[in-house]
Amino acid sequence: MAERFDVVIVGAGFAGLYMLHRLRGLGLSARVFEQGDNVGGTWYWNRYPGARCDAESLAYSFSFSPELEQQWQWTERYATQPEILQYAEHVAERFDLYRDIRFQQRVVSATYDEADNSWLVTTAQGETAVAQFCIMATGCLSVPQLPDIKGIDNFQGARYQASMWPPEGVDFSGCTVGVIGTGSSGIQAIPVIAERAEHLYVFQRTPNFSVPAVNGALDDGWVEQFKVNYRQHRHYHKHGLSSGFGDLEIEPRERTPAAESAADMSAQEVAAILDPYWQRGGAFFLSAFADSLIEPRSNAKIADYVRGKIREIVQDPQTAEDLCPTDHPIGSKRICVDTGYYAAYNRSNVSLINVRRTPIEEVTATGIRLSDRNIDLDTLVLATGFDAMTGALLNMDIRGRGGVRLADKWHSGPRAYLGINMHGFPNLFTVTGPGSPSVLSNMLVSIEQHVDWMVGCIEHMRSHGRQRVEAELQAEDHWVAHVNEIANATLFPQGGSWYLGANVSGKPRVFMPYAAGVGAYRDICEDVVRDNYRGFVFS
Ligand code: N01
Numbered sequence: 001m002a003e004r005f006d007v008v009i010v011g012a013g014f015a016g017l018y019m020l021h022r023l024r025g026l027g028l029s030a031r032v033f034e035q036g037d038n039v040g041g042t043w044y045w046n047r048y049p050g051a052r053c054d055a056e057s058l059a060y061s062f063s064f065s066p067e068l069e070q071q072w073q074w075t076e077r078y079a080t081q082p083e084i085l086q087y088a089e090h091v092a093e094r095f096d097l098y099r100d101i102r103f104q105q106r107v108v109s110a111t112y113d114e115a116d117n118s119w120l121v122t123t124a125q126g127e128t129a130v131a132q133f134c135i136m137a138t139g140c141l142s143v144p145q146l147p148d149i150k151g152i153d154n155f156q157g158a159r160y161q162a163s164m165w166p167p168e169g170v171d172f173s174g175c176t177v178g179v180i181g182t183g184s185s186g187i188q189a190i191p192v193i194a195e196r197a198e199h200l201y202v203f204q205r206t207p208n209f210s211v212p213a214v215n216g217a218l219d220d221g222w223v224e225q226f227k228v229n230y231r232q233h234r235h236y237h238k239h240g241l242s243s244g245f246g247d248l249e250i251e252p253r254e255r256t257p258a259a260e261s262a263a264d265m266s267a268q269e270v271a272a273i274l275d276p277y278w279q280r281g282g283a284f285f286l287s288a289f290a291d292s293l294i295e296p297r298s299n300a301k302i303a304d305y306v307r308g309k310i311r312e313i314v315q316d317p318q319t320a321e322d323l324c325p326t327d328h329p330i331g332s333k334r335i336c337v338d339t340g341y342y343a344a345y346n347r348s349n350v351s352l353i354n355v356r357r358t359p360i361e362e363v364t365a366t367g368i369r370l371s372d373r374n375i376d377l378d379t380l381v382l383a384t385g386f387d388a389m390t391g392a393l394l395n396m397d398i399r400g401r402g403g404v405r406l407a408d409k410w411h412s413g414p415r416a417y418l419g420i421n422m423h424g425f426p427n428l429f430t431v432t433g434p435g436s437p438s439v440l441s442n443m444l445v446s447i448e449q450h451v452d453w454m455v456g457c458i459e460h461m462r463s464h465g466r467q468r469v470e471a472e473l474q475a476e477d478h479w480v481a482h483v484n485e486i487a488n489a490t491l492f493p494q495g496g497s498w499y500l501g502a503n504v505s506g507k508p509r510v511f512m513p514y515a516a517g518v519g520a521y522r523d524i525c526e527d528v529v530r531d532n533y534r535g536f537v538f539s
Helices: 014-025 066-071 081-094 184-196 220-228 230-239 267-280 283-288 296-313 317-323 391-395 443-463 473-488 518-530
Strands: 003-010 030-033 107-113 118-123 128-136 158-161 176-180 199-204 210-212 336-338 350-354 360-363 367-370 374-376 379-382 397-399 428-430 469-471 536-538
Touching: 003 014, 003 107, 003 118, 014 030, 014 081, 014 443, 030 128, 066 230, 107 128, 176 184, 184 199, 184 336, 220 230, 230 443, 230 518, 267 283, 267 296, 296 317, 317 350, 443 518, 469 473
Parallel strands: 003 030, 003 128, 107 397, 128 428, 158 379, 176 199, 176 379, 199 350, 210 336
Antiparallel strands: 107 118, 118 128, 360 367, 367 374, 469 536
């Protein structure tokens, strides 16, 4: 017989950990199922060389515990994967969370029993749990997407996937290495692999825009001063225009764009505004102009500036041209933040293969056969992305009221009210689900906001004797239309990105995250609560 809890949580990344902590505070019992053998979610799996966060560490951290934020010492402006994983483990230990987590348990189904008002959750390993509430804390980029390349399984050398990297690491010394994929993962890994490999071939299909991280060690005195005002910094992250990302100012302040628009500026005027952002580093670069993701002419000027930088850095003119993105507005695909990416192509042991010019015909036992030659490889690294936002949810067999499958409901794309709950799926919450700011924001800010909202809702139900909460169909429809309306007012839909599901063949092309920012979204969620949970039905 399945054990009974108040809540089942799927996933022990940051969302699952914080949810468990908050539920404990309410005195509720919870069981967490996690497929890995430790906590950390994305930071548990993505151990590829050079993996680090593109949000600043002092912002990409929990705010719920002032003691934790004061005591934890981040060492670099952008934390490395091992440091973030240590942080997740520290949080789990500090708040005594491990005892409720079952590791190496991959959830395969979640089924709602209407008569019992409960969810039955089952794992591939045969464990089950029944609970009134089911929380999907499954992450947005947790299902790897493998490339559909002929012969890929024939390769006899070592093959690694960025998002399932072996914990013991990989020694590339003396190896001829091929990397397929030049998104954020590839762009972080390439300069690091280049330092070790005998020769590195990068197989690039679509170039991406990348800005320098300007990473470095954090100065203790500076951090101490920053932490004096931590609460106020957090306030701006949660409510401001910056989508929850941090800044490097000691004085807390709202980050505002330097200029309204680049559209009618000369290249020199644009450069005068962008140069300080480029030198300062980080994805905040895109916020220099207020309309960078709205006005195509402004966006084009910013893209020109970055292409100019690529041509300045990369010595070989043909390689530089091949690295210049021309097929999408800058920022419409997630902008990458790198350390030495473009400069890596100046090394004599790094070759860029433009596979649009010389397509990959086949992966063979010994390497890659291009349309014009064979390249022998010892090692092949795949950094080919994820089935984002919906992948983890649809990989499970989730069945709501009347046995309706989530996969059927989402046949033409995800539908959820506020990205929090779906009509037909009572008491099931999706942390940072499609329809919420999620991947367009600092995930820690969005995770805390969602968990706090969901816990507030559960508290409300308990104090009002309510057993069931479910989004109204009409509220869900309106929200989905609103998410689309906001996205269509931006350049995002032109990106052909994973935000749209465009990287997965057959996936409906729907812009999944909510693009109005964390501040506006938080206001809406709070307003819904003030308005007696407008759009939700309790029973
Ligand atoms: O994945 P991606 P990612 N043949 O989808 C290529 C987060 N993240 O893992 O564009 C050849 O961006 C594909 O080419 P194309 C972050 O949000 C964050 O790098 O389809 N190439 C593309 O170049 C990020 O956006 C951090 O033509 C093929 C690449 O693979 C998200 O995760 C670090 C191919 C996939 O790029 C995903 O990033 C890492 C094929 N058949 C990740 N199939 C930080 O915090 C695919 N590609 C810094």
